[in-house]
Amino acid sequence: MPDFLSPGEYFHQMKSRPRKHFGQHFLAQPATALRIVQSAELSEADAVVEIGPGLGALTRFILPQVKKLHLIELDKKIVEYLRERIPAENVFIHQQDALSFDFGNLSGTSRNRLVVLGNLPYHISSPLMFHLLGNFPAIGRAVFMVQKEVGARFAAAPGTKDYGVLTVLLGIYGRVRTLFTVGPGQFYPPPKVDSVVLRIDFAKEHPKGPDFDFLRKLVSKAFQQRRKTLGNSLEHAFHLSSAALIEAFQQASIDPRRRPETLSANEFLTLAALIRSYAQNDSR
Secondary structure, three states, rough: OOOOOOOHHHHHHHHOOHHHHHOOOOOOOHHHHHHHHHHOOOOOOEEEEEEEEOOOOHHHEEEEEEEOOEEEEOOOOHHHHHHHHOOOOEEEEEEEHHHOOOOOHHHHHHHOOEEEEEOOOHHHHHHHHHHHHHOOOOEEEEEEEHHHHHHHHHHHOOOOOOHHHHHHHHHEEEEEEEEEEOOOHHEEOOOOOOOEEEEEEEEOOOOOOHHHHHHHHHHHHHHHHOOHHHHHHHHHOOOOOOOHHHHHHHHHOOOOOOOOOHOOOOHHHHHHHHHHHHHHHOOO
């Protein structure tokens, strides 16, 4: 097992501090790190990607369980630290921003859907989720620690204030479960907020309907002004005649006077498929 330093030991040796612009808060409790890794239910056959491995809090528990591990880390100093401590065989360290990482290509080379883990910097949690959804079906499941407020949005129920664009898209492409909460005292340095660990199990097949880009556009337009009704929000969004839009709502059995937060993920998927179909017919 590699000799991973604690955050306190690392920064004492380096005579430096965590970098604020990277949003660095390092998990310092091994028991919590082990619990996060166990939540992913890893097997030897899994192709695993860890986002933001930092000083190896999760990595140390992933390594004994899998034959292939990819680490995505942006901080050059930490990449050097990881390369010094982790044997190169079957471990691939990518010095790269996870928001530009090609998960689809990696899944193709591994021939397995990926398992993705990470203690995510708070400021990239939502953009990263959009990026992962755009890489469907490369990813089979994911276990992430995120800011508690962000986690609430990912797992929200229809009709609640936290329900939004990402909630809907995650509901279409998979299932989100909130596993447990992690307090600020378990990090170095401690953040000002609680964190939560989520597990996302992605659907085995692509949902029947439009592609991700169209779905994202439609759901984003619907939530752009939450107080507006769906009919008003979508009226001019897709170059669709009023008659065709009304017909799409009728076919979906959805009242256009409803507000976006009242629709389930499946209702959004049904409506999107019909609007896409009518839009294509209108353009001919």
